[in-house]
Amino acid sequence: MSDSLHVHTFGPEDAAPLLALHGITGHGGRYRRLAEHQLAGRRVLAPDLRGHGRSPRLPPWTLEQHAADLLAVLDAHRLDSVPVVGHSFGALVAIHLARLAPQRVRKLVLLDPAVSVRPADALAWAETPVKTCADRAEALATQRNDWPDAVDPELIEEEVDANWVPITRATAQANPEQDPAHQPDPHQTNPPQVTPAQGTHARPTQSPPAQSPRSTPPHATPPPAAPPQRPTPATLSQGNSPQDKPPPTSGGQPCSSLSAGGGGGRGARNLWMDSGDVDWRPRYCPAAVTTAWSEMCRATRLPPPGTPTLVVRALREAFVGPEFLQACKVELGADFTLVDLDSGHMVYLEEPDQVARLIDGFLE
Template identity: 35%
Template sequence: MLALHGVTGHGLRFRPLTEALPHRRWLGVDLRGHGRSPWVPPWNLEQHVADALGVLDDLGLDRVDVVGHSFGGAIAVHLARAAPERVRRLVLLDPALGLDAQDMLETAEETREDESFPDRESARVAKAEGWAAVPAELVEAEVEAHLEQRDGAWRWRYSRASIVAAWGEMARPAAVPPAGLRTVIVPATKADFVTEAWLADCRAVLGDELTVVPIDAGHMLYLEQPAEAAAIVERFLDA
């Protein structure tokens, strides 16, 4: 299971799924510009795909199941299109692709502003407010795994420049998984990333190979509803 996180994230965010499905081998990578991976550009979809394939090559893995959340879902789709022989099945958790260009411009401009905290507790409180529906223990896990002291303040462990670039990548026209690839899409009903038009395009290409299972949650659906998300993934993989 190659797990690809979204912007501002890191591989350890998938821990609730890995703990719920421990009999599967999980590879939770940090995307370029995030966590403990290199932060140097480029930060486009093609480079993220190349990085993911490099991980598989280094580990000698010819074919894997791929799980992608948010921007990681966009990377997962482009990975499947670029190297379909390397992807066995595709799990897309509220994927973010084909988003409105004007919205992405405004979001990117907002992202340019510095975000830092005087201490760990301030960062934890801010994250808890932003993740109101996420259990407190997962907020604490996020602080432990992803917060560091840098440049005289406490900051999340990612490059803000890479995040600005990612919003632009998500404004690209929405790609769909290649024909013949078993895919499950899990939209978050309390978010607006997955459109009906894109789902229709996916159905037209994938037909019976596509399963769509919404979750009544916000965009961080696999943290808000980890047991339900894990059950969907397990049913799909066991079908």
């Protein structure tokens, strides 16, 4: 198996480059709309992180390894220094990249970074079973429930087509070691592949921020009759995880589920294959996601001094604690900028125009 990252590329080859990093359970293709519509004048490179999308599923899945993988992406594209945008867990990866190789990161844009996740909440989410659905319609309903703040309904269709895989049960049972990652990308052909280097394993030196109080950990499945609710900081257990929403439901009824170790199988290539012999599953490695939850509970690192950093905080969420912001102000001084948006966690999908204006203005 080739140990290489899948990279989504958008925009003119000679345009100013920008590295864009997704959060857990996601994929680089989620930046397609922002790149093609709002940031059309930039060359956006959006890799699938290790264990996600069409990138390798092999461990390790540590922040250090993700950062090393991204250095290989920059090397493969012959980029000496670039601005980096990171969302949620991807923002943590961006910080680690900047600390591993500060000369390679010109500026940081951290979109609602998952820097204040309580260990109890991370454990509850890590133990949540993998989503599986009976057919594409149920997958659409599940994704719609995960993203209730998504304004454009076409986003849901695009996400299911890009990140959900129909897997025949016979194939999954006969070939549990195979994964659904390597299927055609509906928006890209012949994507560049890069070979990541092995990461370092430096011990974090920053003390973890104090955690803001939250309600009980998220449940495995909401009550069957409960409609999707808009999450708030006071009701985190009924709202988002740092990447998506509560464990999914479809039409008020929970989807079927696998244990966290499931998710194998190559599956059929027809994305509209609805059959009683097919399960629909998202295209990520459950073990990588579980590890990411653990990584989010490590001592939070700060952007290195001298790195201009923009933090975009989603006011409907509680993933950016005041301790992190205060530490950034002290560490970065005039190089630190905070902007609050009245948005859910998926800020670049929910408020693409505002986010693009912030990115463009900050990078100029």
